[in-house]
Structures are given as C-alpha cells and as structure tokens.
Amino acid sequence: MPAHKSKKRKVDRALDSGPDTSRPSAIFKPAGSRTFTLSLALPGSIIANALTHDQKTSLVGQIARACAVFCVDEIVVFDDGQAETRAPEQGGYTAFADPNFFLYHVLTYLETPPNLRKALFPMHPDLRTAGALPSLDMPHHLRSEEWCEYREGITLQTGKGKNPQTIVDCGLAQRVAIPAAIEPQTRVTVKLGEPSPDGSTILGQAVAPESPREEAGYYWGYSVRQASSLSTIFTECPFDGGYDLSIGTSERGKPLKSILDKQSPAYVEPTWEHLIVVFGGVSGLEAALQADRELQSAGVRQAEDMFDSWINLVPNQGSRTIRTEEAVWVGLTGLREAIDARRSR
Template structure:
C-alpha cells in the first residue's frame, strides 16, 4: 500500500514559481448610483404567512428570506397587510408576537433588519421578537456603511442637543463614524435621521457638518438604493388607500395562478404591456389561500362594489404558468415576482 501523502493544494507551478494572486472581488456587487431616481418599487404581502411557520426559528428565518429578496432587488417599500387568515390575539407575557400577531411580528423583524447595525442598539430595545434576528444573514444594504467608508449620506441617531463652535443650537448625531455629526436643528434624542454630510472633519475639527434631509433624498437626489420602508395595513384595500405617495400607485400587479402569464406584461405588442413610464409600481402577493381570500375578508371592498380581487389591479398575473408543485409559497413567489419583473424596473431606470 502506498504511504499517505499530504493533499494540500500546491501554490506554485512545476518550476516552483508562484501564480499571480487572483482578484476575486465583485465590483458589480457594490451599489453605484448614477442619477436621481424618482420612481419606486413596492411589495405587499400578508403577515399570515408567519402563522404557517411552526417554530420561532422558522418564523424568524421566513422574515429573513423576505428581507433578503427585497434587498437584492432594491425594493423601496414593503407593506405587511392583514388578509384575515390568521387569528390575532394579545402578545405573550414577554411581548412575543409571532404566534399572537404575525402581521406585527413580520413588520417588526423587517424593520429591524433594514436598520443599519450601528443604530439598532439605540432604536430597538431588547424584545422577544428580535431574539433570533441577529443570527439572520446580513442584508448589507448600501446604507449599512462601515466606519471607514465615506458616503455623502448616512443614517444616524440623535445623541444630544448642543451648540457648535459659533453658538448655533443644534443636535449631535451618531452616524457610525469616529466623529460626531452636527446638524443645525433641534431634534429629539434617540430619533433616526437621514443626514447629508459636508466635508470630512479635519484633524482639528470638532464635528462633521451635516444637514438633516428626507429619507427619500439619497434616492431622489443621488440615485442610491437606501433600503426599504415598512408599513402595516389593516386590510387589502388599505394597501392602496394608505399609500405614502401622492396619487398612490400608478401601476399595480396582483398575483394569482388564475392570472395571465407574467410574460405578457413584458411584451410591447401585448395589450397587457406595462410601459416604462410608471412612477410607483406595486406588486401584491397572496398568502396560502391567495389574494382571493384577502379580498373576501375585506368588508370595505364589498361596500365599494368591487366584485372580485382582480378588479383591484392593473394586471392580474400568473408568475409560474404550468407550475410543477401544487403550491408556491409566498416567500418563493416573492423571488419569482421580483426576478420576472426586473426588466420593468430596468426599462424604467433607463428612461429616467
């Protein structure tokens, strides 16, 4: 029998020369803005999907999968709506809501994951809902900046009110940098703020000058993807009626296996084609029982005279025609929906 020999990979060639070190970095993975972006992409899905996960670990992991999909595809807004398919009751004694109110639990975990890590300890007190969230894969969003990275915008938390060297009243902010940032406006302590930074502090400067701006400013002014906002909706109808955008969503897509193939909205010669002129695109996913069940549970829609769920949407699409599995889980449908509609977003980006 031959003697055992080490199977470590050799670092040199036959002549003993070392190969050049390969650059395995992925520059395409670093978000680089080009110009301001006025349009937005929103996703709505029911919190009842959390109720179908059995253990706390599975419930938290499900929320993490949703957050990852939205981060990868640059979703600007997530709406968690109540589709009437999960029983809501008061939280458990320690405040845990995954079994009591899955809508709030999903909202809570999604909001936590979107928040830059250096802000979480201040903005999120210890809570049973978030006990397992720290073990989820990082979203690594463009505004989750390291302390040695410079960006003209940052997310910050207010530290205390003070004055600058000239006696101007304002607020000190923690932006995750070595130096504090000063904005000339009085803000309540412990508040999250989007800030636009001035020049980097010199060795003799006390603070970095900054300006408190709208959370939409990094996207609208510079074109950054700046994470997603999260809101809760009490029903399917309030997904639309409580939109934060002026005029609401100008294009909405409902998903159902009884819809038209999704490819039809991508074909310019088709009547269902979605032209790249929209401002606010909304994609709505159903839970285990589909959007039809959410529609049936919505009293306000019945009062408004809406006869079926598809009437709410500009297009009623089937994400996977001739699917092999009897069911497609919502977290799977989310990835499929965002991948299939990516060309709509790219076309809109090109037409800015």
C-alpha cells in the same frame, strides 16, 4: 518533483492572476437621481403558517434579503383576515399572537443599519434570533471606514439657544453636528458636509429618508408600514397620486411575460412612477378580498379588478403551491426587465 506539488503551484499561479474574490465586488453604484419607487405588499398571515419561532424568523429573513437584492423601496404588511390575532404574550412576544406585527417588527429591525440597532431596538423576544439572520448589507449599512455623502445616524444630544445643534452618531470616528433640534434617540438621515473649524465634528444636514434616492440615485433601504386590509394598501399609500401601476399575483392570472412583451395587448409601458406588486398568502388574494369589508360593501367581487395587471408568476408550475417567500424571489426576478426599462428612461 512530486506531481501533486507541481499541480499545487500551477493552481496558486492561476489564483494569483485571477480576480480578487476574497471580498464582495458587487458594490451598488448610483446612476443619477431616481424618483420612481418599487413597493411590495404581502400578508402577515404567512408567519402564522410557520410552526416554530426559528422558522418564522427565517421566513422574514428570506423576504428581507429578496427586497434588499432587488432594491425594493417599500414593504407593506397587510392583514388578509386569514390569521387569528390575540393579545401579545408575556414580554410582548407577537410571533404567535400577532403575525402581522411580528413580520413588520423583524423587517424593520433588519433594514436598520447594524450600528444603530442596539439604540433603536430594546431587547425584545420577537428579535431574539434575528441577529443570526444573513446580513442585508445594503448601501446604507456602511462600515466606519467607508465614505458616502449620506449616512444614517442616531441623535445623541441637542444644544439649547437661538441656533441649536444636534449631535448625531453616524458610525464615523467623528460625531456629526446638524443645525436642528431633534429629540435624542431618533434615527435621522444625514447629508455630510465639511469638518467643523476646530475639527471636532463633521457638519451635516438632516434630510428626508428618500433624499439619497431622489437626489443621487442611491438605494437606501426600504420603509415598512402596516395595512389593516387589502384596500388600505392603496388608500393609505404615502406617495402623491398613489400607485400608478399595481400588479396582483395569482396562479389564475396571465403569464408574467405578457406584460413584458411589447407585442402583447397586456404590455406595460415603462412610464410608471410608483409600482406596487401584491402577493397573497396561502389562500391567495381572493381570500383577502373576501375578508375586506370595505371592498365587499363597494361591490368588488373579483380580486383581479383591483389591479392594473393580474399575473401568474410561474405558469405550469411543478408544485401544487408556491410559497409566498418563494413567489417574492420569483416575482422580483421576473419583473427586473420592466424595472430596468423604467430606470433607463
């Protein structure tokens, strides 16, 4: 028998006895309710520094992928005053006219389950190549044959009368009926129940978008909001009590390990409820502070004074600069230990 045929059979046997790698196996498994949240803030000016539409779109895709991988619950796109904005171009194109909105727009599109995008996002020049970006494939991006007690859907029609029902398309073979009157073409989070008596629909309940996380521990994607300045990241926080732990990133900060080391005076106890990590643009968070009139009038002169921790993600970095999209990956990787410690409490 030729040697090469013998080797091929041995390789085939080895593959047959190994794990099946033909499809992803890292399926998110909820581990009970989760009340704490992880937020990330970054300036839209990073879009202005990318030269072409494709580069701008790819940059957003990198950030969205990082947030999906590390289970970020909220993204805040803030205006650091470092990018010029003007009226949108013909057709509403904002990549060059309003980079803050462009970042917000594409991030929101990518978070939306693919089966809902066509209904929720009309044709728009901002999104013309967004569909070619790598999929986020988050737990709420469910296939039609996959079952989960929660699903995202879009309302189709609402009945009238004393007890109105709304029919929702959740990407299943059957429509879902919920006992509430909701405007058509509205995205809604649904908790699924039993099939209706006649089997024509599945009965469900409309729930808050955070219910899958708070009730069952699912990672259910991220919300996106815009902030007009550095200070409004905090003053417009949607969580009761605000962010109880804020981390600013800067090459002039303390090493990241200082907040992870229990022996360090800068150690952060894993008792927080709402953590936000804030990244600067090309000119750093110091430039965002200088552009913020509210902070200037309040006498805030040092950016680090705004945060509970002021950290350097990569001490002794080999490159003069770390791009914001790189810093997001590095930062979320470095903070994973702190987040896991909070999760295990």
